[in-house]
Amino acid sequence: MAITITPAQLALLAPSARSSYRDAFAKGQQWLDQYGISGNNLRIAHFMAQMLHESGGLTIQFENLNYSAGRLPIVWPSRFLPKGPLDPADYAHDPQKLANEVYARASLGNTSPGDGYKYRGRGLLQLTGKASYEEATNEMR
Template sequence: MACAATTPKVWPSRFRPTGPLNPSAYAHNPQKLANEVHGRRMGNTAPGDGFAYRGRGLLQLTGKDSLAERKEWLRRTRAAWP
């Protein structure tokens, strides 16, 4: 979970002091933060996709496109597994 001091270091172009967004408005609100930083990119088009397709799990896949690509790859290569 990001705090107001960490957010500008991770996303400097989005959060103050160099970006337009106030980091305090997103601190301790992972859903709002993920929708802001991951929404409208990487295939995330619907409201809430940024949070729904945030990086997690062993591979840390982020974005609807990345998840779809990995799922398709697994389907293709699964037949070759012993």
């Protein structure tokens, strides 16, 4: 039996949710059913927890890449000094430059200049990378 999250339940879980997310979630029950997410309590709990975490309680649309110089080596230790080759001061508070550096990977499908920022984390699950965007788009058609 499929578990349905009602609009009232969603409002309790995410009281500050963006209206676009509330609408998408209300219309997306078929996807939860199709992929077996709504099939048992553990699956729906995991999905909801992940979605609520990634989207900041359904309030975040785009990944926030506005990091301070002190935070960059913590988030990406292999890329930024003292362990990595890059100076964090060069990327601090510059989301576009940062995304184009850390997400400029063919494994993400990001092969053109600017793809890192263009295909940064977005949406309910913060999909990242051109390949993920294309896969999700094709799956939803």
